[in-house]
Amino acid sequence: MARNNTEVRNESHDAIEQLENQIERLILEQRALNKRASSLQRRNLRLEELNKLKNEFIAVASHQLRTPATGVKQYLGLLLEGYADALTPSQTLFLEKADESNNRQLRIIDDLLQVARIDSESFKLHMSTLEIKKIIEKVVEDLQDKLKSRNQKIVYQLPDKPIPVRGDSERLRMVFENLIDNASNYSPSGTTITIKLRPSKNSAVIEIKDEGVGINRQDFPKLFQKFSRVPNPLSVEVGGTGLGLYWALKIATLHGGGIKVQSRIDKGSTFTVSLPRA
Amino acid sequence: MAKILIVEDEKLLNEAYELVLKRGGFDVSVAFNGEEALDIVSQTKPDLILLDLRMPKMDGVAFLQKLKPADKYPDMKIIVFSNYDEQREIDEAFKYGATRYILKAWNSPSELIKVVKETLESDSKDS
Numbered sequence: 001m002a003r004n005n006t007e008v009r010n011e012s013h014d015a016i017e018q019l020e021n022q023i024e025r026l027i028l029e030q031r032a033l034n035k036r037a038s039s040l041q042r043r044n045l046r047l048e049e050l051n052k053l054k055n056e057f058i059a060v061a062s063h064q065l066r067t068p069a070t071g072v073k074q075y076l077g078l079l080l081e082g083y084a085d086a087l088t089p090s091q092t093l094f095l096e097k098a099d100e101s102n103n104r105q106l107r108i109i110d111d112l113l114q115v116a117r118i119d120s121e122s123f124k125l126h127m128s129t130l131e132i133k134k135i136i137e138k139v140v141e142d143l144q145d146k147l148k149s150r151n152q153k154i155v156y157q158l159p160d161k162p163i164p165v166r167g168d169s170e171r172l173r174m175v176f177e178n179l180i181d182n183a184s185n186y187s188p189s190g191t192t193i194t195i196k197l198r199p200s201k202n203s204a205v206i207e208i209k210d211e212g213v214g215i216n217r218q219d220f221p222k223l224f225q226k227f228s229r230v231p232n233p234l235s236v237e238v239g240g241t242g243l244g245l246y247w248a249l250k251i252a253t254l255h256g257g258g259i260k261v262q263s264r265i266d267k268g269s270t271f272t273v274s275l276p277r278a
Numbered sequence: 279m280a281k282i283l284i285v286e287d288e289k290l291l292n293e294a295y296e297l298v299l300k301r302g303g304f305d306v307s308v309a310f311n312g313e314e315a316l317d318i319v320s321q322t323k324p325d326l327i328l329l330d331l332r333m334p335k336m337d338g339v340a341f342l343q344k345l346k347p348a349d350k351y352p353d354m355k356i357i358v359f360s361n362y363d364e365q366r367e368i369d370e371a372f373k374y375g376a377t378r379y380i381l382k383a384w385n386s387p388s389e390l391i392k393v394v395k396e397t398l399e400s401d402s403k404d405s
Contacts, residue, residue, distance in 0.1 A: 066361040067288060070383045074294040077386035083297060106383050113363075 051119070058116035062109045069109065072102045111243040114174075115226065118250050125168040125254055129278045132165055132172070132204055133158060133197060139176045140195075143184065151189045154180075157196040163204040164278040167255055172275075175248045179208045179259075179271050182244065186234050187212030187268070203257060204277055209270040215263040223261060224249045280398055281305045283324040285315040285341065286359070287333040291382075295328060298387040299394065312336025316344055324354065326398055329376070331360040331367060339367070342374035355397045359385075 076099045078084060080092065087095070117123055140147075140154050147154065183193045191211040198205050212234075215223065219230040229242040249259045256276045263269035282304045286292040292308055299306045307322055309315035311333045319327070331338035338358060347354050358371045359382040368379050378397055385393065 063362055066383045070361060071288070071290045071294075073383065073386060074291060077388070078294060078297065081387050083301065083387065109383075 052121070055116040055120045058112050062113045062116070065109050066106070069102055069106050073099070073106070076102065108241050111241045111247070114247050115243050118247060125171060125251075127166050127168055129164050130167050130169050130172070131162050132167075132206060132275070133162060135169060135173050136176050136180075136195060136197070136206070139173060139180055142177070143180060146181075147184060147193075150184060150187075152184055152187065153192045155192055155194045157194065157198075159198055163197065163199045165204045165255075165275045166278045167275060168251075171251045172255075175251050175273065176206070176208075178244045178248050179273070183208050183210035183212065183269070183271075186210065186232065191268075199277070200274070202277055203274040206273045206275075207270055208273075209268065211268040214265040214267050215261065215269055216265060217263075220261055220263075224259070279303065279305045280326065281307070281322055281324040282394065283315060283318055283322065283327045284308045285310075285312065285327060285333070285338070286330040287311055288330070291330075294387070295390065298390055299328075302391045302394070304394070312338065312341030312344070315341055319345060319351075323351070326355040326357065326394060328357050328359050328394070330382075331358060331362060331371065339370050339374060342371065342376065345375070347375035355400075357393060357397055 076095055079087065080095050080099065180193065180195070187193070187210045193211075194207070194209040196207040196209070198207075213232045215230055215232070222228045222230055224245050225242075226246045227242045228246075229240060245259075252259050252273055252275065257274045260272045260274075261269060262272070282299050284292055284295045284299070284306065286295060286308075287310050289310070292310065296306050296308055307318050307324065309318050313336045315327070315329075316336075318324075329338045329341065336344075338360070342356070345351070347356060355377045356375060358376045358379045360367070360371075360379070361381065361383050363379075363381050371379055377400075378393070380393060
């Protein structure tokens with residue numbers, strides 16, 4: 001049955017009104033969203049600012065902490081190196097323990113500074129073409145006293161030809177120092193650390209394999225988080241800040257590479273670093 | 279006997295370095311800021327300066343800028359011994375004539391002697 005004109009007009013009027021309401025609602029929603037977006041943007045800027053302040057605070061505080069620790073280091077050194085009267089064996093032992101503890105404090109300060117630096121916007125790598133083998137050999141040489149005292153052996157598996165990479169030599173030295181030092185710290189005495197260097201398609205691959213306490217698979221993600229330490233039978237003895245692997249992964253990533261881990265409890269761990277070839 | 283000038287505002291460290299270097303057989307003088315150090319350099323012309331960077335009155339970099347070691351004292355060795363290892367400060371120190379830059383926190387007395395002897399014996403400057 002045909003509807004009359006009045007009915008059609010009323011329906012059109014209602015539809016237009018509905019549309020107008022909808023448009024008005026959308027405009028209000030849009031305004032609310034814009035407001036929310038600019039508030040989030042402001043909050044984001046504020047967070048960035050706070051993060052910057054946090055890094056600056058860590059840097060200033062750490063530098064301030066270095067001064068008294070330097071005094072402790074010098075004066076313990078004066079006693080231990082015979083600048084005062086002769087020491088009894090137990091006095092020497094206690095002073096050595098104090099020195100060890102102070103060294104640990106200095107390492108924590110160094111770690112905090114490294115992380116504050118890498119998290120800051122001004123951080124940059126100083127790139128050049130490098131021979132990774134040389135960097136690793138220097139790290140092993142520097143760690144020789146420690147390895148000897150723990151009766152640990154380094155075995156190299158090296159390729160015939162050098163694999164040049166583009167990298168920041170000092171930062172990469174610290175990455176390998178961290179990984180080889182960890183391999184030593186978390187392995188019993190008398191074990192072997194195997195360092196293997198091999199080329200892959202576009203990368204140089206460096207594997208550091210130990211025969212240590214190993215890491216639970218479920219703890220893998222925690223390993224590379226800031227301030228995270230995975231408990232194991234040696235973690236209390238080793239100490240540390242839980243910043244080393246966070247820093248190392250960040251450096252490897254900034255190079256365009258990465259670090260992977262494979263491990264089995266009581267069998268040992270392998271940390272594999274990949275770096276783009278030059 | 280090589281002449282060494284220690285420039286360090288921390289009395290505790292200044293005294294320790296003086297004791298170590300005197301015992302190591304060096305002729306040692308001390309200053310607690312850059313201003314004092316400039317006076318002593320003009321009088322004693324040391325072979326080596328152990329230089330802190332952050333000091334009151336005149337800091338280490340300002341001291342180097344005034345001293346102009348490259349022009350006026352080309353044979354003088356300058357070890358910057360600082361607890362600040364920001365790249366900007368390291369670059370500045372080398373720009374104004376430092377021979378070496380060492381983080382002082384990690385050096386025991388025997389390491390200090392070793393660094394000083396090595397630097398005195400070296401011919402060239404660090405890059």
